[in-house]
Amino acid sequence: MKKLLIALGILLTSLNYVGAQSHQVETYKGSVEFVNEVDCQAGLGEEYVCFTYDVYIKELDDSVETMVSTLEQSSEAFKVGDSVYLTNMEGLEGESTWSITGYSRSSSIFIWTGLFLVLILVVGGKKSIGSVLSLILSFLVIYLFLIPQVVSTGNILLYGVISVFIILSLGMYLAHGFRRLTTIALLSTLIGILITSIFSLLLMNTLNINGMGEETAFLLSSQMEGNLDIRVLFFVSIILGASGVLDDVVIGQVTSMNEIYEVNRDLSVNELYKRTMNVGKEHVASMINTLFIVYAGSSLPLVVLMYLSNRNIGTLVSIDMISEEIVRTLAISMSLLLVVPISTYIGSLMISRMSKTAKN
Secondary structure (H helix, E strand, O other): OHHHHHHHHHHHHOOOOHHHHHHOOOEEEEEEEEEEEEOOOOOOOOOEEEEEEEEEEOOOOEEEEEOOEEEEOOOOOOOOOOEEEEEEEEOOOOOEEEEEEEEOOHHHHHHHHHHHHHHHHHHHHHHHHHHHHHHHHHHHHHHHHHHHHHHHHOOHHHHHHHHHHHHHHHHHHHHHOOOHHHHHHHHHHHHHHHHHHHHHHHHHHHOOOOOOOOHHHHHHHHHOOOOOOHHHHHHHHHHHHHHHHHHHHHHHHHHHHHHHHHHOOOOOHHHHHHHHHHHHHHHHHHHHHHHHHHHHHHOHHHHHHHHHHOOOHHHHHHOHHHHHHHHHHHHHHHHHHHHHHHHHHHHHHHHHHHHHHHHO
């Protein structure tokens, strides 16, 4: 079983179709050499200032001048020495036009990520190695398998479900070991994903959610020329997010149950269930509040903006982007409420049975 799961993970995460590359935009990394303040177009007020940048691109061994950037006086332009990314576009008359897309942050991100991984190992010790491997696996599955397959085939649902299964099965065994407790947690989590899927579809149909609440959804749909079902992509994003939350709750529940049973092996199935549910209720209460805070925080700038223009709560929650987050929160939260008693019941039966089998 172990070898089969590992082989399956290596095979699927190594797939990266060439077809997905046709949608990529070629970018270059460069360093700002000069900042040139230029005259703005007619009609712009004194509160605006315009710049072009001379950027050296090491890959091309050449310096290029970017198109004019318009900023407010209070905004800060790129500075000499800043590491940036640029894209090259063809102008209306066939001329080459360069544009800075943003800072190059990859080095800093890799350094901070490395520190994060070191911190995990220092605090968690050897036991956390599996968690790090699980994290890396999740990244590889999403970036090297799910995204390329979705872009090249457009079959979001199929590859979304496969990705969730791989992330859960391989990830849980890597993080928590190849043991029966992990199998119980995996089974319970998969049931939770099914419940999340049902709630998500019901909520999406009831609230008329089409997944186009964010500007990025429109841009993606346009980039794919309408060949990608954004509604299905939104649905898959919910179950993908739910997999991590449900995994955390279920593994904690099953582990707590096992510890309770180890202390008193004379507990009946019902007694074991009741005692473990006391722990589960506390876990669920804090997790649901955490979910709400996380989603509220991610949408806070938009909520504040909408509040300034219209303070009616009914209008606010009806905004597409806010409605989508409400659907995401409700679907996962309701699944949590159900998966805790389900996982506890399955665990109490199987742990008791495993103990009796071992005695015989």
